[in-house]
Amino acid sequence: MKMDRRDFMKAGAAAGALAAFQPRLFHYMGEAAATELDAGERVVRSTCSPNCTGACGFNAHVSDGRIRTLIQSADYPEKEYNPRGCLRGLSMMNLIYGKDRLKYPLIRTGQRGDGEFKKVSWEEALDHTAKRLKEIMDKNGPEAVAMTIQVPGTGYVNKGAFVRLASLARWTMHHGYDQNGDLPMFWPMTFGVQTEEMESLEWRNARYTMIHGSNIIQTRLPDAQHLLHAKRNGKVVVFDPDFCSTAAKADEWVPIKPDTDAAMGLGIAKVIIDRGLYDAEFLRDFTDMPILVRKDNGKRLLASQMKDLAEAATQRKIPDYRSLFVIHNVKGFSILDPENLQPTGADLEGEYAVELTDGSRVEVRTAMTALREVLRDYTLDRVSAITEVPSEQIERIAVEAATNTPVHVVYGASNYQWYNGDLKGRALSLIPVLTGSIGKSGGGICTLAGQYRIRFDLSQWWFPREGGLNWVPYLHFLQGGGPRYPKNGIKAMIGGWGNPFDQHNMANRLKDRSASGDIEFVVTFDFQMTTSCQWSDVVFPATSWYENHELVATILHPYLQLQQPAIKPMFESKPAFWVARELAKRLNPEFEKYFFPELDTDQASLKVIEILLANGGAETKGITLEMLQKGPVRLHSPAPNDRQIPFWEQIHDRVPFPPRSYPPPLAATAKFLRSGRIEFYKDEDLFIATGEQLPVHKETFVETEYKQDPSVREKYKLRFVTKNSLYRVHSTHSNNVWLNELQGNKPKLLLNEADAKERGIKTGDFVEIYNNRGKTKAYAVIDPGCRMGTAIFEEGWWARYLKNESYNSLTMPWIKPLHEIYFVPGIWSPTTVWNECLVDVRRVSA
Numbered sequence: 116m117k118m119d120r121r122d123f124m125k126a127g128a129a130a131g132a133l134a135a136f137q138p139r140l141f142h143y144m145g146e147a148a149a150t151e152l153d154a155g156e157r158v159v160r161s162t163c164s165p166n167c168t169g170a171c172g173f174n175a176h177v178s179d180g181r182i183r184t185l186i187q188s189a190d191y192p193e194k195e196y197n198p199r200g201c202l203r204g205l206s207m208m209n210l211i212y213g214k215d216r217l218k219y220p221l222i223r224t225g226q227r228g229d230g231e232f233k234k235v236s237w238e239e240a241l242d243h244t245a246k247r248l249k250e251i252m253d254k255n256g257p258e259a260v261a262m263t264i265q266v267p268g269t270g271y272v273n274k275g276a277f278v279r280l281a282s283l284a285r286w287t288m289h290h291g292y293d294q295n296g297d298l299p300m301f302w303p304m305t306f307g308v309q310t311e312e313m314e315s316l317e318w319r320n321a322r323y324t325m326i327h328g329s330n331i332i333q334t335r336l337p338d339a340q341h342l343l344h345a346k347r348n349g350k351v352v353v354f355d356p357d358f359c360s361t362a363a364k365a366d367e368w369v370p371i372k373p374d375t376d377a378a379m380g381l382g383i384a385k386v387i388i389d390r391g392l393y394d395a396e397f398l399r400d401f402t403d404m405p406i407l408v409r410k411d412n413g414k415r416l417l418a419s420q421m422k423d424l425a426e427a428a429t430q431r432k433i434p435d436y437r438s439l440f441v442i443h444n445v446k447g448f449s450i451l452d453p454e455n456l457q458p459t460g461a462d463l464e465g466e467y468a469v470e471l472t473d474g475s476r477v478e479v480r481t482a483m484t485a486l487r488e489v490l491r492d493y494t495l496d497r498v499s500a501i502t503e504v505p506s507e508q509i510e511r512i513a514v515e516a517a518t519n520t521p522v523h524v525v526y527g528a529s530n531y532q533w534y535n536g537d538l539k540g541r542a543l544s545l546i547p548v549l550t551g552s553i554g555k556s557g558g559g560i561c562t563l564a565g566q567y568r569i570r571f572d573l574s575q576w577w578f579p580r581e582g583g584l585n586w587v588p589y590l591h592f593l594q595g596g597g598p599r600y601p602k603n604g605i606k607a608m609i610g611g612w613g614n615p616f617d618q619h620n621m622a623n624r625l626k627d628r629s630a631s632g633d634i635e636f637v638v639t640f641d642f643q644m645t646t647s648c649q650w651s652d653v654v655f656p657a658t659s660w661y662e663n664h665e666l667v668a669t670i671l672h673p674y675l676q677l678q679q680p681a682i683k684p685m686f687e688s689k690p691a692f693w694v695a696r697e698l699a700k701r702l703n704p705e706f707e708k709y710f711f712p713e714l715d716t717d718q719a720s721l722k723v724i725e726i727l728l729a730n731g732g733a734e735t736k737g738i739t740l741e742m743l744q745k746g747p748v749r750l751h752s753p754a755p756n757d758r759q760i761p762f763w764e765q766i767h768d769r770v771p772f773p774p775r776s777y778p779p780p781l782a783a784t785a786k787f788l789r790s791g792r793i794e795f796y797k798d799e800d801l802f803i804a805t806g807e808q809l810p811v812h813k814e815t816f817v818e819t820e821y822k823q824d825p826s827v828r829e830k831y832k833l834r835f836v837t838k839n840s841l842y843r844v845h846s847t848h849s850n851n852v853w854l855n856e857l858q859g860n861k862p863k864l865l866l867n868e869a870d871a872k873e874r875g876i877k878t879g880d881f882v883e884i885y886n887n888r889g890k891t892k893a894y895a896v897i898d899p900g901c902r903m904g905t906a907i908f909e910e911g912w913w914a915r916y917l918k919n920e921s922y923n924s925l926t927m928p929w930i931k932p933l934h935e936i937y938f939v940p941g942i943w944s945p946t947t948v949w950n951e952c953l954v955d956v957r958r959v960s961a
Contacts, residue, residue: 159681165844170669171199175681217656218686245701255603265291268566273691282582294589296947301540307773307788311761319344320557321523328530358900378812380542382498386513394551405461453791456769521558541810554766571731623924664720674747831953843911889924
């Protein structure tokens with residue numbers, strides 16, 4: 116594990132001399148790669164599984180019990196997916212064998228955060244943890260113990276084991292999707308789902324690709340090739356305030372003013388509608404555009420309210436999550452069946468007077484008529500003024516998109532992680548919907564953030580019938596309150612597969628609550644000594660994805676894959692499954708039976724994979740463990756050849772919206788679309804009160820920074836944007852020596868030349884980013900591609916690289932009230948809005 120430079124040089128010379136005389140074998144790896152294979156070396160296929168959405172197959176070449184090299188497996192049945200992988204995955208050995216590798220269980224001996232621990236046995240660590248958790252639960256209730264489930268797609272078995280334990284123990288659970296700010300709230304509002312993503316191989320079938328706030332070339336490296344194919348087959352337009360890597364590869368870059376994409380979407384929609392370039396039949400059959408809306412109260416007209424339809428409405432049997440709305444066609448007024456998407460011939464536009472059951476008369480209009488009225492405010496000149504994009508360019512792009520379908524809109528996390536990110540998503544969704552691009556190969560809207568979307572039904576393993584979780588949004592935890600917040604608070608935190616003491620909203624607040632004793636007990640399992648481990652009371656050493664069995668899936672390609680142990684667990688590390696099982700039997704002997712105590716960890720993990728496949732529903736039907744052990748297997752979908760095309764079944768088989776978002780039952784999310792169709796008009800009371808029945812543009816910071824403290828308009832004039840790095844997957848690889856060398860071992864802050872000059876800052880200067888909540892430091896880089904008024908920091912650095920400060924201390928857990936009118940964990944929930952943050956920058960001494 117330790118070697119100085121002299122030893123390294125000696126070993127290298129000896130190895131070179133030996134290689135000259137030793138016979139070598141060459142192992143063919145397919146068209147994508149070839150590598151030498153030592154005699155006696157074995158190859159094990161596993162899957163690289165940080166939260167990057169790549170889920171790339173890698174072959175670990177092993178000899179003498181040690182991984183010697185990692186090479187892309189390049190074994191996907193479709194050659195277009197080969198090879199998959201990047202330098203982060205190729206250099207994973209720097210983490211597996213690095214100096215931060217956890218070797219054995221630890222119990223804290225010093226103050227939290229100072230990194231002082233004692234080595235203990237597994238028995239002592241587990242017994243101590245169980246004792247402390249029991250004490251906290253006995254005093255405060257089981258819901259006072261909380262854990263976070265991060266990115267389920269990277270670990271259905273081991274992460275499921277801890278969710279299973281938490282459910283049996285009835286702990287509080289935070290969903291990582293909203294905790295990490297990756298939940299795009301326009302999805303449930305408009306389409307009734309958590310997300311639906313088109314596989315990257317389908318991107319090339321788009322004729323017009325519009326990218327808003329997603330730097331695919333940098334953050335989706337294994338799939339970037341498919342974007343380049345889309346460029347060859349059509350046109351790629353990037354809307355981004357900054358000249359990012361993806362903008363450099365696009366056919367056209369639109370330097371839009373930050374956080375004005377809603378105005379852009381609405382301006383484009385107005386051009387498409389005014390010119391009659393929309394798909395009228397698509398709107399009639401699959402959207403809420405024909406539904407009649409009352410002008411007196413802004414509510415959609417219910418059949419039960421209308422004199423001529425009320426009796427017929429009482430005779431209709433529909434699920435509780437549906438409503439019977441009214442449309443108008445050549446036959447007059449009629450009930451819109453929410454369970455039937457067959458053609459209705461409904462009027463898309465019109466205004467009418469109707470008699471209600473009480474004899475009164477009200478005026479109504481279609482949702483599309485209401486939309487056209489909203490769009491009156493989004494003339495080309497006004498949209499140009501808001502977005503700082505020439506009106507001629509906006510108009511041309513609108514016409515190009517409408518006349519070159521299917522349209523693919525990519526709406527990235529850096530764009531929707533704002534307070535009104537939902538409005539931008541709703542507005543941009545108009546473009547693929549108006550053009551009838553939904554449900555088509557190459558068409559639709561995608562967000563591509565995180566491996567959260569669960570690809571099949573995992574309830575059989577994750578949620579035992581005897582259990583029950585107390586789901587609490589992470590922002591409510593940070594604010595210390597909310598409708599589901601435990602009455603005695605959260606006193607214990609259990610975490611893994613994440614680094615919240617660095618990586619999450621207001622990390623300083625988490626440290627303060629831990630230092631004060633408000634959070635009484637912190638347990639972390641990881642394979643590296645992260646900042647979160649240093650703040651823990653107990654640290655469990657975990658295995659890496661080359662040391663355990665696991666089942667994984669992602670959003671960007673449709674393949675189920677295995678993690679398989681290439682080497683034995685390093686030192687005393689254990690899979691999370693083993694830890695959960697051992698902790699379970701100590702908390703309650705009755706829990707042990709839920710974790711296959713008769714099997715060893717490897718056998719039990721494989722058993723769980725078989726259970727998941729057998730009970731996963733249509734998506735996993737016929738897929739077996741034996742098939743996966745031979746290589747990746749495509750999940751099933753309703754589309755031809757099992758292609759991953761969002762809403763194919765809704766459009767081609769006319770199945771009502773929404774499709775199910777796992778794991779909750781359909782009823783939990785179908786209530787978001789009571790019409791059974793794509794909905795742009797929302798008539799819940801708070802939507803009406805905020806003027807957001809239909810998408811609109813709202814000015815940045817008005818409801819957040821400026822409202823909380825009006826003086827920040829003059830004090831902090833830079834938008835603080837934390838973008839993903841080429842060299843990390845969030846905080847994974849923050850300590851990778853190869854990748855840090857490529858960055859000069861320094862965190863960077865990108866500034867526009869004018870902003871830097873105003874502050875007397877030059878490239879290479881050590882600077883402090885600050886506001887009234889926190890501060891952090893970095894080295895300035897003057898970037899002509901960075902828009903004036905913006906400070907860009909590449910997130911993911913551990914605190915030790917930032918003088919024990921955190922870039923997330925600058926953020927604030929803003930909550931938009933509309934995100935609280937429903938609650939389905941990780942689907943409709945308050946979500947972190949990282950970029951709703953103002954700062955300033957000054958030079959400081961290093």
